[in-house]
Amino acid sequence: MKIAIAQLNPTIGDLANNAQQILNAAKIASENNVRLLLTPELSLCGYPPRDLLLNPSFIESMANVLQQLAQNLPPNIAVLVGTVEPNSKAHVAGGKPLFNSIAWLENGQLQQIFHKRLLPTYDVFDEYRYFEPGLQANAFTLDNLHIGVTICEDLWNDEEFWGKRSYAINPIVDLAQLDVNFIVNLSASPYRVGKHKLRESMLRHSASRFNKPIVYANQVGGNDDLIFDGCSFALNRTGEVVSRAFAFETDLVLIEFDEEKRDLIPANSSSLRGEGKISPLPETEDEEIWGALVLGVRDYARKCGFSKVVIGLSGGIDSALVAAIASSALGSENVFGILMPSPYSSDHSIKDALELAENLGIATEILPIGDLMTGYDKTLEKVFADTSFGLAEENIQSRIRGNLLMAIANKFGYLLLSTGNKSEMAVGYCTLYGDMNGGLAVIADVPKTRVYSLCNWLNAEGLGTGEQKNANLSSIRQEIIPTNIISKPPSAELKPGQVDQDSLPDYDILDDILQRLIHEHQSSAQIIAAGHDATVVNRVMQLVARAEFKRRQAPPGIKITDRAFGTGWRMPIASRWAVNN
């Protein structure tokens, strides 16, 4: 039996086009004698649909589109589509309105529906808000093969792999008892650094432990703050990878269930792009983060209807990295850099920003802000009388820039990309309604130390090689980020001679404290015991807690770590507890 994984990039709520993507994949698969086609979790509406699921007309439309799709599919192919099914017992106390489901479509109709059994409610997931867990093991027979069906989290409870049990049941145990020939998993598994390796090692363990081949179909693409990296794969019963789809791109991958061997093998016909191949995974963390950020910007812009972006170019490293990512995502011709020197700007800030723009091939405009600053100072003179010059006056520069950037974005229908990194967002080293202005915070989950390593990686790697690194920048020269941008001390340039380290610990120290605090949930005592200065640790803890009001007003940021300041970070603002304490 030939099986195909359609690694699709749905747009949330675009039911007709998502169904069309499934139909297109089914047609190609059918021409290649595929008998069973897999699509990602909730492939009809895209993942995560969030509160659209509370809208009855949305659920009704999904049912209609699903039925239409069933009727349009080519003959002789079974297609597993991710959808929802209303829960007829939702009226029972505590019953949730829907099941997160898979529809088996064949012969013009719905053959069977399967319900997701394990519903994640941690980090960015909130499935119990909408879904009732399925109670039964899911399996069906196609031709003479018995196939076990699971949805994403259903395969994330192998207590042998994790060393603990997160849910009372492990659906794969039931499927092993049913003696299925192989197991399919339809997923929408968001990216974070190293996630594909984790998925493969987890499922390799389950495949060999239960002696069952597994076909894992993941969603790809960016949906708001979440990036889905794809990297779908198939494992044979000993847990070896027999096929793998591309990272960060749509793909259609073929495998075969060999009935004599009773195992999955790569397919051997040759007309499909991804057929029978094992796509390489990104080689370094920098390479995969780059791929995720580029996809995140491209899909956010495309799915929200933008083709061009505008960025404030300071000659600093954060805006340089964001400009490089945007150029790769959208093409240099679609990126507009605005230089806004103030009387405090260094000479090299303009020189460095212009050199970067030339390297990237992006258009720039210089808008000096000195006169506007004088205007503000004059207008505020009476109100600010008898006060000394301080942060408020400094931040006016940032607010003037933010205002000009939004004016340009608004005038021409551009998307403003904000440039704050995770370290700054953590401690509130950024100005509300100033440099925080924007529609998408591209590197808001990238710690400053990672900003440096990404820029060094980019300069070493160039962008001319490899499909992932993007054709758009292939013509530009090797050093993309000018060396001076990387080597000079970071500075907001809001007053003469200012550098970030006047206000913050060195970034390698700050990032290590933040890693322990945010990702590892360590207490201040644990962080101090690990060798950090107590005064610094306590100050950072306070800064992080105090900056919650800023993060709540920040644009969505692209998630690349296991804990981003996005949908998975739910902290109170008016609180007396310093995050972990």
Ligand SMILES: Nc1ncnc2c1ncn2[C@@H]1O[C@H](COP(=O)(O)OP(=O)(O)OC[C@H]2O[C@@H]([n+]3cccc(C(=O)O)c3)[C@H](O)[C@@H]2O)[C@@H](O)[C@H]1O
């Ligand atoms: N809990 C709360 N809920 C709601 N609002 C709250 C609040 N706490 C303070 N606020 C308000 O927020 C104000 C403070 O925030 P904000 O006005 O943003 O300004 P603030 O945090 O005082 O200053 C911005 C900091 O970011 C630094 N920085 C670094 C890098 C780049 C840039 C740049 O701009 O380019 C800036 C800058 O040097 C300075 O240290 C308070 O004065 C108050 O009005």
Ligand SMILES: Nc1ncnc2c1ncn2[C@@H]1O[C@H](COP(=O)(O)OP(=O)(O)OP(=O)(O)O)[C@@H](O)[C@H]1O
């Ligand atoms: N002179 C400027 N011209 C244009 N934009 C600016 C200027 N100064 C600051 N900005 C905008 O405000 C953002 C915040 O400034 P900030 O100094 O924190 O970042 P950076 O200069 O990019 O990097 P670094 O923190 O390493 O100096 C910049 O990334 C940029 O978008």
Ligand SMILES: NC(=O)CC[C@H](N)C(=O)O
């Ligand atoms: N959609 C899901 O069920 C995803 C949950 C799963 N643990 C993952 O991150 O891949």
